[in-house]
Amino acid sequence: MTGLLVAVDGPGGAGKSTIVKALAARLADDGLRVLATTQPSTGAIGRLARSGTHEFPGLALACLVAADRYHHLAVQIRPALADGQLVLCDRFTASSLVLQTGLDEIPERFVRELNRFAEPPDLQVVLTAPAEELHERLAVRGSHGRFEDDPANTVREVALYERVADQLTREGVLTEVVDTTPGVEETVSHLADLIRALWSQNRAAA
Helix, strand or coil: CCCEEEEEECCCCCCHHHHHHHHHHHHHHCCCCEEEEECCCCCHHHHHHHHCCCCCCHHHHHHHHHHHHHHHHHHHHHHHHHCCCEEEEECCHHHHHHHHHHHCCCCHHHHHHHCCCCCCCCEEEEEECCHHHHHHHHHHHCCCCHHHHCCHHHHHHHHHHHHHHHHHHHCCCCEEEEECCCCHHHHHHHHHHHHHHHHHHHHHHC
16 A cells, blocks of 8 residues: 655745654654655755755756756655555645745746646645735744745745645645644644545545
8 A cells, every 4th residue: 555645835935844853753653654745855965955045046956956856766766655654745846836836936837847747736725825924924933045045935825825725626636725824733633633534535435
């Protein structure tokens, strides 16, 4: 039986890393074998992409992120799925469509073609919150790179993720948009229930 790939994307400050970590712990306590990971990955290409958002222009960064994604899929994500694990990935292709296409203004056709061989997730989660709330969170934790340096990008990111979520839904990708304003505990509980149900369906189908 194969596992499930759950991608968690959303604008800066939405709580992706915190929620993925807490969600992984909750589901592991339920007895699921969980791999919590992130993109860009912690591998050599991923570290270069993550630390180089100011150094690399749009096309170069888009290619670097895609190269890391394919390596990450090959060496970590696909083996875990083949082993029947639940993979929670903090950022996936939805973030490329927002950051590379929406903010770096690379043609969407190019970004989609670049990521064509990255299979869609079994569940796409898009975390969001009102722009004012995201501004406050970013002011507390600070910027994680070029895309978070300009406060004006927050409003654009929220709108872009809404658009990408609608696109993915129309393309047949199971997509859940979650407002994280109520807090981590409520968000994690909601997502854990959703993933457990999807996990049971997957096992029943197998």
